[in-house]
Amino acid sequence: MNTRMADHVREALEQMIVTGEFADGERLDEIRLAERFHVSRTPLREAFQVLAASGLVELLPRRGAFVRHPAFHEMIEMFEVMAELEAFCGRLAARRVTPDVLAAIRATVDACEAAAHAGDSDGYYRENERFHHMIYTASGNEFLEGEAQRLHRRLQPFRRMQLRVRGRMVQSLTEHRQILDALEEGDSTTAETVLRDHVAVQGGKFNDLMASYKQSNLRAKPPLVAMRG
């Protein structure tokens, strides 16, 4: 266990930001937060640095730390990159996956199926996370695994929105099976293509995502523009 207060505070703030507890552009008040977490400003400010590095807050010199939610178009851009990273993982995995990792993926897809049939969306969510992480691992490129995982984490709150949509779970499961099959057969092109489409925001998914984005607490403030008469 990590005993550094700075790390606890960072995790707590990360969670708070990602669950929409702060509005876009809101200033993180050092003194108030220090009291709330029962720490001094020192570890709090160390946490701010890390949050800024991951893009969750913006640090304006001598002004403070301001939370930064992605605008809708930024979220779409992030998903576009995520789709490509996963597609790449799939392409590599089809060639490089080891028997034990493949077995683990198979088990996870089965678990997804069980959750889907039971209508257990929380369970499905959990197994889905495992599935994707294992695809990253299967790529055999640890740096890629880390980057993919980092972006995956960043997109977590938005993905959660998406999975609520009716029928999405069964659709997702079918695609998992296709991906698994492609890996078993070493078919890198299929693995790549199916994974890309699985993650990409396109067709109906675009509208679903837009709808839940607009309802969420993670909206960016529209930029202030000068209006005419």
Place this chain on the structure above:
Amino acid sequence: MNTRMADHVREALEQMIVTGEFADGERLDEIRLAERFHVSRTPLREAFQVLAASGLVELLPRRGAFVRHPAFHEMIEMFEVMAELEAFCGRLAARRVTPDVLAAIRATVDACEAAAHAGDSDGYYRENERFHHMIYTASGNEFLEGEAQRLHRRLQPFRRMQLRVRGRMVQSLTEHRQILDALEEGDSTTAETVLRDHVAVQGGKFNDLMASYKQSNLRAKPPLVAMRG
């Protein structure tokens, strides 16, 4: 201009690490560095946090900050991801590039050519950086642009090694022309393929890179393993 000492210190440390002034695994002595930079430990430690976030140092709780150079295989992995990100930028750029950005790319390729013919390898290096950054911009995906730029920056010291190799400059220039042509024609497949091969470490480039890696100050210490009799 940014007046925060923490930022100055971070930049200075980044430069020192990337130019091999510290050995892999070396501890960054807070007190000594604080004296050297004429600051207290507070801004120094804030700098450590962001260096850790970017992977340049590793923070071990209650132990300190240790510089972390990538092992050879890690560097290869990073180049593998870089190649894919650039390929993706190229694919998008072929469809999305705006006339003004395209004109700027054309100008930069011409500048590359001039530098190559003049045998000005520093000039070529500079224009090459500009070329790649503009490809990222041309993708029309600002998040992708940022991520690509971030990784590009991280690989900078290793790319610098590679460009010293004889004949590499002319080869590189030819590929730039091919990429430009593909963008002009909106040929996303060619743009993607040529960019991937342009960046990827493969064939002779692998051996060139390995040779310069071994000579450099950026080697990782081989992990300590127990030896048998």
Place this chain on the structure above:
DNA sequence: GTCAAACTTTTTGTATACAAGAATTTGATT
């Protein structure tokens, strides 16, 4: 000579103090 326990020194993590810059209020002036 080796090992371990007790101690000393060094170093990290956090609290606090304080100066300088930003925001806000006040008050004078129009």
Place this chain on the structure above:
DNA sequence: AATCAAATTCTTGTATACAAAAAGTTTGAC
């Protein structure tokens, strides 16, 4: 009442102080 500058308050950035953990050293038993 609106505007602007001086004064005041608040906030950030950095230095310093201090407790607790880790590393290093000494001492003593075997």
